[in-house]
Amino acid sequence: MRKGILFILSGPSGSGKGTILSKVLEKHPEIKLSVSMTTRKIRPTETPDVSYYFVTKEEFESSIKNGELLEYATFDGEYYGTPKKKIDSYLEKGIDVILEIEVQGAMQVLEKAKDAVAIMITPPDIQTLEKWLRGRGTNSEKSILERLATARQEVKYLPKYHYSVINEENKQDECAELIYSIMQAEHNKTIHRKNLTDKFE
Amino acid sequence: MRKGILFILSGPSGSGKGTILSKVLEKHPEIKLSVSMTTRKIRPTETPDVSYYFVTKEEFESSIKNGELLEYATFDGEYYGTPKKKIDSYLEKGIDVILEIEVQGAMQVLEKAKDAVAIMITPPDIQTLEKWLRGRGTNSEKSILERLATARQEVKYLPKYHYSVINEENKQDECAELIYSIMQAEHNKTIHRKNLTDKFE
Numbered sequence: 001m002r003k004g005i006l007f008i009l010s011g012p013s014g015s016g017k018g019t020i021l022s023k024v025l026e027k028h029p030e031i032k033l034s035v036s037m038t039t040r041k042i043r044p045t046e047t048p049d050v051s052y053y054f055v056t057k058e059e060f061e062s063s064i065k066n067g068e069l070l071e072y073a074t075f076d077g078e079y080y081g082t083p084k085k086k087i088d089s090y091l092e093k094g095i096d097v098i099l100e101i102e103v104q105g106a107m108q109v110l111e112k113a114k115d116a117v118a119i120m121i122t123p124p125d126i127q128t129l130e131k132w133l134r135g136r137g138t139n140s141e142k143s144i145l146e147r148l149a150t151a152r153q154e155v156k157y158l159p160k161y162h163y164s165v166i167n168e169e170n171k172q173d174e175c176a177e178l179i180y181s182i183m184q185a186e187h188n189k190t191i192h193r194k195n196l197t198d199k200f201e
Numbered sequence: 202m203r204k205g206i207l208f209i210l211s212g213p214s215g216s217g218k219g220t221i222l223s224k225v226l227e228k229h230p231e232i233k234l235s236v237s238m239t240t241r242k243i244r245p246t247e248t249p250d251v252s253y254y255f256v257t258k259e260e261f262e263s264s265i266k267n268g269e270l271l272e273y274a275t276f277d278g279e280y281y282g283t284p285k286k287k288i289d290s291y292l293e294k295g296i297d298v299i300l301e302i303e304v305q306g307a308m309q310v311l312e313k314a315k316d317a318v319a320i321m322i323t324p325p326d327i328q329t330l331e332k333w334l335r336g337r338g339t340n341s342e343k344s345i346l347e348r349l350a351t352a353r354q355e356v357k358y359l360p361k362y363h364y365s366v367i368n369e370e371n372k373q374d375e376c377a378e379l380i381y382s383i384m385q386a387e388h389n390k391t392i393h394r395k396n397l398t399d400k401f402e
Contacts, residue, residue, distance in 0.1 A: 120391075125400035155401040163386070164394040178389060184379060185364070185386035190321075193365040199326035200356040 004091035005186055006034075006113055007098045008106045008161075009179075011121035012151035014133045016167045016175070020121060021100060023176035031183070032090050034099040037063065040078035053083065071101070071108030082109065096183055103154045110160065117186050118161040119179060124168055126151065205292035206387055207235075207314050208299045209307045209362075210380075212322035213352035215334045217368045217376070221322060222301055224377035232384075233291050235300040238264065241279035254284065272302070272309030283310065297384055304355045311361065318387050319362040320380060325369055327352065 011017035025031060037053040039060050048054050055063075060079040063069050072081030082099060090097045099109065099116075106118055123129040129151055133144045158164055163182050167175050186192075212218035226232060238254040240261050249255050256264075261280040264270055273282030283300060291298045300310065300317075307319055324330045330352055334345045359365055364383050368376050387393075 122397065122401070126402070129401075152401050155398055158391055158394065158398055161391050163389045164391045164397060165389055166394075166397070178385060181382035182386040182389060185383040188364045188366055188379060188383060190359055190362050190365045193359065193367075196323065196365060196367070197356050197359055200323070200330075200353050201327070 001094050002187060002192065004093065004095045004097060005183070006087060006091060006109075006116040007096065007179075007183060007186075008109055008116050008118040009098055009100045009121065010103055010106050010118070010154070010157075010161070011167075012123075012129060012154050013147045014129055014136075014151070015121050015123055016132070016172055017100070017121045019172050020165075020167065020175045020179065021098065023172060024098070024179050027176065028180060031096050031098060034082060034087055034097050036080055037069070037083050038078060038080045040076075040080075070099075070112050071105045073105060084112075087113075103157045107157065107160060117163070117182070119163040119165055119182060120155075120158055120161040121165045121167055121175065122151075122155060122158075124166050128168075202295050203388060203393065205294065205296045205298060206384070207288060207292060207310075207317040208297060208380075208384060208387075209310055209317050209319040210299055210301045210322065211304050211307050211319070211355070211358075211362070212368075213324075213330060213355050214348045215330055215337075215352070216322050216324055217333070217373055218301070218322045220373050221366075221368065221376045221380065222299065224373060225299070225380050228377065229381060232297050232299060235283060235288055235298050237281055238270070238284050239279060239281045241277075241281075271300075271313050272306045274306060285313075304358045308358065308361060318364070318383070320364040320366055320383060321356075321359055321362040322366045322368055322376065323352075323356060323359075325367050329369075 009017065009021060025033060035049065035053055037055055037060065039055060039057050042048060042054050046052065060081065063081065063083065064072060068084055069081040070084050072079060082101065087097050101109065109116060110118060123132065126148060130148055133139055133147055165175055165178055210218065210222060226234060236250065236254055238256055238261065240256060240258050243249060243255050247253065258280065261282065264282065264284065265273060269285055270282040271285050273280060283302070288298050302310065310317060311319060324333065327349065331349055334340055334348055366376055366379055
């Protein structure tokens with residue numbers, strides 16, 4: 001039976017990554033999304049074990065100590081991390097997992113999960129990203145400038161990613177299809193067919 | 202503008218490769234098929250410059266001497282080869298080219314065309330191939346045994362191919378889609394996005 005593959009998905013804030021990811025998962029419900037673990041308080045709109053695994057600081061630190069996380073970071077004094085066990089259990093069952101994560105976390109995951117495939121979604125250029133961020137009308141000038149600065153830094157990590165999917169105006173459906181194509185192509189790489197030659201002896 | 206990619210397509214006789222290739226080209230007429238050059242006589246069913254480029258022995262040998270072929274071989278005393286120029290002209294225009302070729306030729310092409318992507322289509326196992334070859338009802342016992350022996354040798358080259366697509370009973374449409382997915386995935390590899398980081402400065 002084919003094993004699942006872990007796909008890392010990153011992209012600057014405002015790149016349309018969230019919408020594209022939703023479309024992939026909606027059309028292909030057999031693909032699972034990795035759920036992160038955090039010590040921060042649950043918010044009213046969130047569902048435990050779906051939005052995040054909510055744990056205590058002690059539980060989180062024990063997970064770190066026991067090597068149970070693919071990556072972790074602190075943000076606003078709270079821990080955030082990616083538990084390895086659940087992902088591995090899906091992969092063993094042949095289920096593909098998508099891990100949506102920012103660039104620094106992706107770099108940590110790529111170090112530990114050597115077979116993971118990393119995809120970055122970006123707009124075609126920084127000008128388009130700025131237009132989209134301003135177009136939302138909900139971002140302050142400060143927030144827009146911060147996001148643009150972060151995007152500039154993030155895109156520098158593109159060479160560490162295996163694939164680069166460019167989102168354009170009204171092209172989220174095409175991008176979602178493309179990500180699914182990449183996932184299927186990866187399963188048909190020769191490295192995943194080590195036993196096939198035996199079947200021709 | 203994106204450049205085209207040369208895709209090498211191989212597979213044992215009886216693997217369904219021809220049917221799958223026709224389906225890819227029918228659904229995606231923008232993809233071009235590489236036309237081989239040969240010194241053998243044209244057959245009544247063939248069209249010059251579509252089936253083959255038909256040339257004299259002198260013309261073929263001059264092409265060899267001038268390094269104009271990606272690969273060549275002799276069969277039954279006639280030359281067969283792949284002219285480089287037409288393929289390069291398509292790739293420059295951003296057009297993808299599929300080169301259907303047997304394993305030995307594919308190895309030669311991979312040596313010269315470093316950016317080419319090689320896909321092998323196979324049945325799931327040798328037993329299935331035998332069933333398909335016998336199922337046609339048109340092959341002699343000798344021909345069946347020869348094809349099976351050749352297939353066993355060909356599949357040994359699988360590790361040299363980038364992708365391995367397994368054709369199963371009545372799955373030609375899925376295989377054709379998969380090959381198209383692989384082609385799209387390849388275009389979105391980060392190595393083809395060297396200028397993207399410049400657009401975020």
